[in-house]
Amino acid sequence: xxxxxxxxxxxxxxxxxxxxxxxxxxxxxxxxxxxxxxxxxxxxxxxxxxxxxxxxxxxxxxxxxxxxxxxxxxxxxxxxxxxxxxxxxxxxxxxxxxxxxxxxxxxxxxxxxxxxxxxxxxxxxxxxxxxxxxxxxxxxxxxxxxxxxxxxxxxxxxxxxxxxxxxxxxxxxxxxxxxxxxxxxxxxxxxxxxxxxxxxxxxxxxxxxxxxxxxxxxxxxxxxxxxxxxxxxxxxxxxxxxxxxxxxxxxxxxxxxxxxxxxxxxxxxxxxxxxxxxxxxxxxxxxxxxxxxxxxxxxxxxxxxxxxxxxxxxxxxxxxxxxx
Amino acid sequence: xxxxxxxxxxxxxxxxxxxxxxxxxxxxxxxxxxxxxxxxxxxxxxxxxxxxxxxxxxxxxxxxxxxxxxxxxxxxxxxxxxxxxxxxxxxxxxxxxxxxxxxxxxxxxxxxxxxxxxxxxxxxxxxxxxxxxxxxxxxxxxxxxxxxxxxxxxxxxxxxxxxxxxxxxxxxxxxxxxxxxxxxxxxxxxxxxxxxxxxxxxxxxxxxxxxxxxxxxxxxxxxxxxxxxxxxxxxxxxxxxxxxxxxxxxxxxxxxxxxxxxxxxxxxxxxxxxxxxxxxxxxxxxxxxxxxxxxxxxxxxxxxxxxxxxxxxxxxxxxxxxxxxxxxxxxxxxxxxxxxxxxxxxxxxxxxxxxxxxxxxxxxxxxxxxxxxxxxxxxxxxxxxxxxxxxxxxxxxxxxxxxxxxxxxxxxxxxxxxxxx
Numbered sequence: 001x002x003x004x005x006x007x008x009x010x011x012x013x014x015x016x017x018x019x020x021x022x023x024x025x026x027x028x029x030x031x032x033x034x035x036x037x038x039x040x041x042x043x044x045x046x047x048x049x050x051x052x053x054x055x056x057x058x059x060x061x062x063x064x065x066x067x068x069x070x071x072x073x074x075x076x077x078x079x080x081x082x083x084x085x086x087x088x089x090x091x092x093x094x095x096x097x098x099x100x101x102x103x104x105x106x107x108x109x110x111x112x113x114x115x116x117x118x119x120x121x122x123x124x125x126x127x128x129x130x131x132x133x134x135x136x137x138x139x140x141x142x143x144x145x146x147x148x149x150x151x152x153x154x155x156x157x158x159x160x161x162x163x164x165x166x167x168x169x170x171x172x173x174x175x176x177x178x179x180x181x182x183x184x185x186x187x188x189x190x191x192x193x194x195x196x197x198x199x200x201x202x203x204x205x206x207x208x209x210x211x212x213x214x215x216x217x218x219x220x221x222x223x224x225x226x227x228x229x230x231x232x233x234x235x236x237x238x239x240x241x242x243x244x245x246x247x248x249x250x251x252x253x254x255x256x257x258x259x260x261x262x263x264x265x266x267x268x269x270x271x272x273x274x275x276x277x278x279x280x281x282x283x284x285x286x287x288x289x290x291x292x293x294x295x296x297x298x299x300x301x302x303x304x305x306x307x308x309x310x311x312x313x314x315x316x317x318x319x320x321x322x323x324x
Numbered sequence: 325x326x327x328x329x330x331x332x333x334x335x336x337x338x339x340x341x342x343x344x345x346x347x348x349x350x351x352x353x354x355x356x357x358x359x360x361x362x363x364x365x366x367x368x369x370x371x372x373x374x375x376x377x378x379x380x381x382x383x384x385x386x387x388x389x390x391x392x393x394x395x396x397x398x399x400x401x402x403x404x405x406x407x408x409x410x411x412x413x414x415x416x417x418x419x420x421x422x423x424x425x426x427x428x429x430x431x432x433x434x435x436x437x438x439x440x441x442x443x444x445x446x447x448x449x450x451x452x453x454x455x456x457x458x459x460x461x462x463x464x465x466x467x468x469x470x471x472x473x474x475x476x477x478x479x480x481x482x483x484x485x486x487x488x489x490x491x492x493x494x495x496x497x498x499x500x501x502x503x504x505x506x507x508x509x510x511x512x513x514x515x516x517x518x519x520x521x522x523x524x525x526x527x528x529x530x531x532x533x534x535x536x537x538x539x540x541x542x543x544x545x546x547x548x549x550x551x552x553x554x555x556x557x558x559x560x561x562x563x564x565x566x567x568x569x570x571x572x573x574x575x576x577x578x579x580x581x582x583x584x585x586x587x588x589x590x591x592x593x594x595x596x597x598x599x600x601x602x603x604x605x606x607x608x609x610x611x612x613x614x615x616x617x618x619x620x621x622x623x624x625x626x627x628x629x630x631x632x633x634x635x636x637x638x639x640x641x642x643x644x645x646x647x648x649x650x651x652x653x654x655x656x657x658x659x660x661x662x663x664x665x666x667x668x669x670x671x672x673x674x675x676x677x678x679x680x681x682x683x684x685x686x687x688x689x690x691x692x693x694x695x696x697x698x699x700x701x702x703x704x705x706x707x708x709x710x711x712x713x714x715x716x717x718x719x720x721x722x723x724x725x726x727x728x729x730x731x732x733x734x735x736x737x738x739x740x741x742x743x744x745x
Contacts, residue, residue, distance in 0.1 A: 007417035014410065115503060116530065125506035126431060127458045128438070141443070218409065219438040222505075224431030225405050261410045265418070268399050268411075277373055280365025280400030 006142045011261065017213045018154045021149065022237045023159050024206030031167055032243035033179035034092070034197035035100040038107035039234045042080045042204040044226035046211025048114060048121055049079030051221055056128040060118050069133035080208020081201050083110070088200045092193065107231060115223040133216060137306060150172035152213055156250070159206055161245050166202075175199050176307075204218025228301050233260075236287075240294050244303025251302055259290055282310040328739045342361045354392040358644070359415030361408050361426035364400045371625075372451060372637045373398055376425055378624060379641035386679040387686075389645055401427045408432035412440045422657045424448045424646050428633065430455035430505050437461070442468045446657040447664075451637035454478055455505045456513075462709035470661050472706055474643070474699075475638040476714035479510040481581055482605035483741045484716045484732070485554055486517035488579050492602070496524045497579075498550035500541065500565055502557050503530040510581060512558035520744045526550040531561050542568035552577035555584060563592040576600050581727075590721045598721045599642060602729060605717050613677050617700035620678060635700035639728065642677055643667050643697060643704065649682075650689045668705050669694035702734065713738055 021043055036042075053065050054072030067075070067219050083106075086267040091102040121127060129308040140145045177185045178192045186192055214219045233256065242253020263286050267279035275282075294301070336662040360376055363369030376465035380396040388394055401408035408427050415421045423447055427433045438461075441448040450473040459477065461467055491495050499517055501511030507530070517526045526548035529541050538710055542565060545553065552575060557560055562584050570576070576597055582605035590598060617638060621629040629635060643664060648655065667685070668670070668691045672694035674680040698705055704712055716737050718730040731741070 002418060003417040007414055010413045011410065014406065039682070047705070053618060076459075112532075118508065122457075123508050124503070125455050125508065126434065126505075127459055128434065128461060132439075132624070144443075217439065218405070218435040220435045222405070222431040222434065224403070229403075229404055230406075260407065261414070263398055265412055265414050268397050273377070276369050276398045277364050277377075280363070280402060283400060283402075284365060 002142065008053070008143065009142065009145045011258075012019040013145065013149045013152050013217060014148070014214075015257045016156045017210050017217065017255045018151075018234065018237065018257055019250045020159050021207045021234050021235045022212070022241065022253045023156075024203040024210065025165055025234055025238050026203075026208065026246060026249040027163055027166070027241065028200055029238065030249070032175045032196060032203075033188035034200055034203075035096055035103070036197060036200070036203070037102075037104035037231060038087075038110070039207060039231040040228060041103075041107040041110035041228040042084055043211035043214070043230060043234075043250065044075035044110055044114065044221070045080040045204075046073075046208030047215035047221040048127065048211075049076030049208070049216045050212035051076075051127045051130045052121075054133075054216070055127060058122070058128075069216060071214070073209065076212035076215070077208040079288040080211065081205040083232040084201045084204030084287050088197045088204075092196050092200060098249045100134065103233075107226070107228060111223050111226050114226065117146035122222075125224055126220060126224070127215075128220050130215070130219045131221050148217060150192065152217075155209065155213065158252065159209070160246055162319070163206075167246070171195075171198075233257075235289050238301075240291065240301060242303035242305065244305025245301070245303040248301050248303030248305075253280065254301070256287075258291075260287060326671055328511045335608060342360055343705050353610055353613060355395045356389055356392040356648070357395045357397055357419045357421050358648075359412070359419060359421035359426075360396055360398045360426045361401050361411045361415070361424065361432070361544040362398065362427050362434075364398065368631055368633075369403075371631045372378070372624070372627075372633050373635040374623075375629075375634050376451075376641040379638055379645065381526075382679040383642075383682050386682045390649045392653075393644065397421070401429070401432050401470050403429055403432065403490065405432050405435050409435050412436045415442055422446055422655065423648060423658055425637075425640055425644060427448060428452040428458065428496075434461075437467060437471055439462055441657070442466065442470055444657070445607055446470065447472070447644070447647075448567050449640045451475060451640040452633040454509065456509050456599050457695060459504075459709045459711055462711075467659070467710065468655055469710075472640075472643075472664060472710040474619050474640040474701060474712055476701075477711050478506065478513050479741060480714055480716055481604055482510055482513035483517050483737070483744060484718065485514050485556075485579050485581065486521055486523070486603060486744070487740060488718055489523055489552060489554070490521045492577065494523060494550075494552040494621065496526050496548075496550045496576065497552045497554055497556045498527040498529070498545040499525060500531050500557060500569075502544060502561065502583075503532045507531075507556050510617070514554055514556065531557055531565055533561060535561070535564075537568065538565040539568045539572075541565060542572050542574065545569065546572050546574050552573060553580060554579045554581075556581045558583045559586045559589040559592075563589055566593050566597075570597055578602075579604070585719065585726060587641070587725075595721060595723065601720065603719045603721075605719060606724055613698035614702055614739070617677055637648070638677065639697075639699035639701050639704055642682070642699065646685050646689075646697060649686055650694075654676075663670065666694035667697050668703075670703070670705060672696040674698055705734075715739075730739065 003141055028036045048073045052077040053067045054069055087106050094102055115124050178195055181193045237252040237256045242248025263283045326606050362373040364373045373702040399411035428511045433450050439685050447470045452475045454475050501507040511528050515528050518525050557673050578601040580603035585603055609723050646662050646667040647663040650666045651660045673688050675695045677699045688695050702715055715734045716732045719726050719728050
């Protein structure tokens, strides 16, 4: 029983961290319509930033400033935001698939820089020597993981409330207006470039927060953590959950990560010994099928975006778009 | 809950046992779970897992560990740290394992060690992670002495490369290394050893995977005017880089790490250019146990164990199971980790790497003694950081295959490395 509880705490922590990243992507894609193909870079900037600032001194690479975890986490978010601002300035004039390719390039560049700049990031060996916050006081057992989960869950809820508030605010209406028709918004005196950049940077800072929590939880990050598969996973979570809906983003993260891990567990449990060697490949097929099935039968996701089209007195009417 | 799960597993194992082991299973009334997190969805990862399963099969055939059948629960890491860590956590929490085999990539093994096995007190034994970061982590005491690996660190290879350069009388050497954790370690250690021997390192250049051309890197190496070239590369990019190097007029004096010990590399570069190229390797100890492994592997799988990490996987699994036997029934991770010393005791009774060896070891442990495991990679001995050293061999490409030039025993290797440090 304790084992199951301990595993569920662990699973929920990772799923919540990923959910925060999905929320960040939802702001960018779901609300602002920015196709970010470089999620891994901003996630990674947060993780690397936090571990460099919060780690113990190492001979081989920068870092070891030993800052408190909260400060390191904010530093990681700042790193992700700075990266987003620089590349946002350069690439946000691009639209749709062009932006996707450019941001994908950012992610590949980021991974390569981390792999090669040994003085900065420890190269392919990654960054270690990070003492998990409060571990010395609490020990490494279940209570520690439970506390970490509480922190991650609190931050997930805060992020969710912030984004809910944001999307109901005038700014939220503005970014959706720009997504739907940029010229119309411009004709009303709005500056699409500025708004798009703000949404992009904000979303990336949220991904950076997820990255920092991820690095802090594993006490380690290496270039293997920021491969394009991460971007794919985050996107799959958003698409299955429902782009444009924050609750959908969170549900998608838990569902996809749950399916990803549970399929592996079930195969190791129930597949015959000879088939276990091929369980990994079967798992890939299962996950791919879920995503393809979702796109075929429910392209708007489990929780579709709820658009508030107009206020007419007391009658708040909502309608679901027929899909784009 | 735990009890019911235990009973369930018992039932399943009994069923399996009755099917495959006949009368043997009648005496068995328990199973013991061992976890493995290996990249089974990757082509070269699958044989590593198969080898681990084979060891378990042999041990179960010999009566199992502490008279319990071993149930190896295999999980795929997908070479994704998140997936591997989750799998390891599930094995520890849901299946109650005390010993975890894996992972292969250092980038997966490391977060498993820091966030799952070390905090939970589970012993982790990797066949194939080569990163020096583990040595540093263990030296800091952060592995809680639970970490072991049967893959010799890059130190032995790098020292042998430097030895070859000295023996050949090269004064200036350029290095090309694969740009991953293994290659970066190699590049750095080879340079350090060469300089310790008074040989100038003219250039130390990273080779990224899957580039269409390595002309710029080769030109950079040539511009530094070395007398010889050291290659810590895999066959694919090694072939491409060496072709560029030779076509630009680079020297045929080359020193190769073991990753280039492949027919593919020889055929694609051409034997006429490899006459003065020398290689180093750690994986071929001159001991009966190693050749016995090659023969047994061939008999089992019908092919020679040529893939990476197979002998290492065999030893990792066998040592882990022997340590479980030595630690006794219901031992926890730290006790099993402590018992590894009784399996690899240089003063112990020699035992072979097969079912008979396991039975022999079992008898010795029962009498309170210790054994010297003579494994597929030789007489494995772990140092305080869970690292192994290994014998080394210098080789060259011949017309018919790969010819041995020089063999250095474990003692000679250790003495050479110690002298340089």
